[in-house]
Amino acid sequence: MHWYEIKLGGKGYTNSGLSQVCRPDRVSDIAKYLEQVGKNGVIARGSGSSYADQTVNADGAVMMSGRLDCIRSFDEKTGELICEPGVTLKTITEIFAPRGFMLSVVSGSGQHTLGAAIAANMVGQNAHKRMSLAKYVNWIDVVLADGEIVRASHTENEELFKAVVGGQGLIGFIALISVTLLKRPEENVLVERRRINNLNDLMEALKSARKNADFCSVWLDTSAPADSVGRSILTTASFTKEPCGEPLFSLPKIKWHLPHFALYLASLPVFKNLRYRLSGSISKKVEPYESFLYLSDKVKVLSQKGVYQLRISFSEAEGPQAIRRILTELSQTRISACRAFLVLTKEDTLSYLGSALRGYTISLDFIRRRGLEDFLKHLIMVAGEHNGCVSLQNDALLEPRHLFVMYKNLEKFIKVRETYDPQRKFDSDFGRRLFLKEKKNEQ
Ligand SMILES: Cc1cc2nc3c(=O)[nH]c(=O)nc-3n(C[C@H](O)[C@H](O)[C@H](O)COP(=O)(O)OP(=O)(O)OC[C@H]3O[C@@H](n4cnc5c(N)ncnc54)[C@H](O)[C@@H]3O)c2cc1C
Incomplete structure (x- = not known):
């Protein structure tokens, strides 16, 4: 044990x-390491790409x-994959996409662990x-904190399952996973990029994307003037039988490592x-599914x-108005x-701490600077x-x-945590920030 x-x-x-920090080599080592954990408990960490204090x-x-x-x-028949938690999404894609399978979730990066x-x-x-991915987890x-391994699923230890999914490592350590990979309908996707002038047009375009596109994301121009708030580029993609066009030439595939200045430029x-x-105004391109992923x-x-990230989900009814208000404030304050x-979301009933509603999820990254935290807290209030x-x-x-206002199943999460880990062996700066008992009593 090191x-x-x-x-x-x-x-x-x-x-x-x-x-x-410890790095167990085998699932059987996890409980042995847990025995040695002292003050402030332990938190799981995958690739460590959460932005803040989650790990x-x-x-x-x-x-x-x-x-x-x-x-x-x-x-191969059912698509059931059984693997350990440290396998990355990219590895799964590299191994199983050539065999015609895909993960149910297409994220921005493949570096994340399952x-x-x-x-x-x-x-x-x-x-x-x-x-979310959880729907396809078998x-x-x-x-758990005492080293016992418990199986949880949609039907077995259901409450534990709903608390661990989305639970940010605060209930226990996920040691083994059974997930269903989906049959990939086609090898290629038709990717369409469209320039959109304002929020009204964007909302109209998204109605059709929700029905017809397999994938959809929107790049938003947060500095657009007040009369063209919502100016954006909409990317939709759907599986297609069409072959990929052979490019006349292709640039070597390199990963760009850019300095901080690039982020500043982007803002x-x-x-x-x-x-x-x-x-x-519009472009269409057929490309292999694998190259469309993990931009x-x-x-x-x-x-x-x-860098701070604020990711907020709004319902279909509230979304357009709320997004307009946020984008207008960004435009007016010049932050x-x-x-x-922006992505479209379906209601997330699986996880007690799931945030997605049927509607829209807007995700905003800001470079840290003086006064920014107060402004972001104001946006959190606007979200509320x-x-x-x-x-x-x-x-x-x-x-x-x-949390008490935004998460309707929070009490259920807290109850599961108190049942399975009353001493809070699984904890983190994030956990202490949001789940301090004294703070709860203050509400
Ligand atoms: C470039 C980039 C793109 C992103 N794109 C998306 C996106 O498209 N969609 C999206 O939803 N999110 C996205 N995110 C956010 C990111 O997906 C999540 O934070 C993800 O969990 C990070 O994976 P990780 O392996 O780095 O996890 P970590 O940051 O290491 O951990 C994330 C959380 O999971 C817990 N955890 C890790 N392993 C275990 C385990 N074995 N058992 C129990 N708990 C565990 C940790 O304690 C922590 O709370 C993106 C982040 C970045 C940096």
């Missing part, structure tokens, strides 16, 4: 802490899942069709304006200055996001006024009082 002292942080560089446990322990990356079995994708209840560009084996109004205008992995920005996306739900996945700023 422990190392390492300073770990979130991907957004807003939070970090010095922790005792930070200052003065506590962190258990990395990276070495637990064995694929135990795969059934265990974390379940613990963070990941949703992607096909969330309006498939919703069962998970969870190592400038002039850059956004240029991106919008250069995109062309975020093609560019890595090396920034340690701090431009360096990255702003429109019955929105701020996702916990990358959040750095929510407070317990927000």
